[in-house]
Amino acid sequence: MRVTEFDFHIPKELIAQSPARPRDASKLMVLRDDETTHKAFSDLAEYLEDGDVLVINDSRVIPARIRGRKSTGGRIEILLVKEIQESMWECLLKGRVREGTELQFGSGDAIVYEKKDGKCVIAFNVDDFQSFLRREGTMPVPPYIKEEIADASEYQTIYAERDGSIAAPTAGLHFTEDMLSRIQETGARLAPITLHVSAGTFMPIRTENVEEHRMDDEYVNVSEETAGKIAQARQDGKKVIAVGTTSLKALESASREGTVQGYEGWSDLYIYPPYEFRSGVDALVTNFHLPRSTLLLLVSALAGRERLLAAYEEAVRLGYRFYSFGDAMLIFR
Structure with a gap:
């Protein structure tokens, strides 16, 4: 079909x-x-x-959209998809990265652990991931909703x-x-x-x-x-x-x-x-x-x-x- x-x-x-x-x-x-x-x-x-x-x-x-930067300065945007283990998530990512790319956020940092099938596994270096998410994450509304x-x-x-x-x-x-x-x-x-x-x-x-x-x-x-x-x-x-x-x-x-x-x-x-x-x-x-x-x-x-x-x-x-x-x-x- x-x-x-x-x-x-x-x-x-x-x-x-x-x-x-x-x-x-x-x-x-x-x-x-x-x-x-x-x-x-x-x-x-x-x-x-x-x-x-x-x-x-x-x-x-959950506030699954997180905006940050690569250590080189380029902007990135992450959408959390699936928790792999504590502070490690499978994500969709906007921006060019490769395995090992370091990412920086307002109150924490992370590294691209793996790239596979159009997704990235990202390991977050934060003390408390839920607290980090409440600070840095925003509501992941669909792209066809243009208004805040x-x-x-x-x-x-x-x-x-x-x-x-x-x-x-x-x-x-x-x-x-x-x-x-x-x-x-x-x-x-x-x-x-x-x-x-x-x-x-x-x-x-x-x-x-x-x-x-x-x-x-x-x-x-x-x-x-x-x-x-x-x-x-x-x-x-x-x-x-x-x-x-x-x-x-x-x-x-x-x-x-x-x-x-x-x-x-x-x-x-x-x-x-x-x-x-x-x-x-x-x-x-x-x-x-x-x-x-x-x-x-x-x-x-x-x-x-x-x-x-x-x-x-x-x-x-x-x-x-x-x-x-x-x-x-x-x-x-």
């Missing part, structure tokens, strides 16, 4: 530069059977009932708890405390998972054929408690709704023999059409994604490529906002 089959045009003015305020004022396009309905995200509770389960990703974005984020909390979900992501699980950005309360009043239950968003989620597909792309692995944790809630909902004939592609990927990674089980580990699962879903998820809450992206392919596998791209065309026509701070979809299988 050619990656060009997942291409489309988005006018620049529809790429959201800031979140809706309040968060749940964003639009919600609902795809159910052959019908398309246009709602506000705050209306999501209308689609929930007692016993349903809403699976959320509780990962928290005045408040870093706007790029965190309100239920983020576990540090580790280098990009937000953006479907969750629409929720407010009031909205969560209204959802729980329906009798629906929240079930947290953790998937630390990394390069595997946002790296572009550079191969002509979809099947040739390879995903970087990402940390996943699905607790026994969450697996139990999902099993109970399925047994009772209730809906299981994944909030975001990361939640869906986590559930699929934790599924064995058609059942979501407790799991902790790493997943390089790459979902693209055709794909047989194993977790029993009934619906997906998701944002509108970039063309030719692994996220678009995952949603296409759930919704159907033609159905999804037709919905995107309608979204463009109606002025929906796209990408991380954009509007959302609720897609029923």
Whole structure:
């Protein structure tokens, strides 16, 4: 399958530069059977009932972008990707370096330990890496967001708890405390998972054929408690709704023999059409994604490529906002 089959045009003015305020004022396009309905995200509770389960990703974005200089004076920019061991990280790096290049920051220094497959392993010479990161790191917002984020909390979900992501699980950005309360009043239950968003989620597909792309692995944790809630909902004939592609990927990674089980580990699962879903998820809450992206392919596998791209065309026509701070979809299988 050619990656060009997942291409489309988005006018620049529809790429959201800031979140809706309040968060749940964003639009919600609902795809159910052959019908398309246009709602506000705050209306999501209308689609929930007692016993349903809403699976959320509780990962928290870390200040993973660090700017500094080489010892020779040239500027560099680092994006942390994966912790190898204490104070040593696999990184994406802007700037020319080679193994052994010394790097300098305002409150510490580092050395390029290894270069491999377009990434660098960097060893930081700091007393306390977390303290260093809080001082030197900034929020790693996507490159299509050109405006500075005045408040870093706007790029965190309100239920983020576990540090580790280098990009937000953006479907969750629409929720407010009031909205969560209204959802729980329906009798629906929240079930947290953790998937630390990394390069595997946002790296572009550079191969002509979809099947040739390879995903970087990402940390996943699905607790026994969450697996139990999902099993109970399925047994009772209730809906299981994944909030975001990361939640869906986590559930699929934790599924064995058609059942979501407790799991902790790493997943390089790459979902693209055709794909047989194993977790029993009934619906997906998701944002509108970039063309030719692994996220678009995952949603296409759930919704159907033609159905999804037709919905995107309608979204463009109606002025929906796209990408991380954009509007959302609720897609029923």
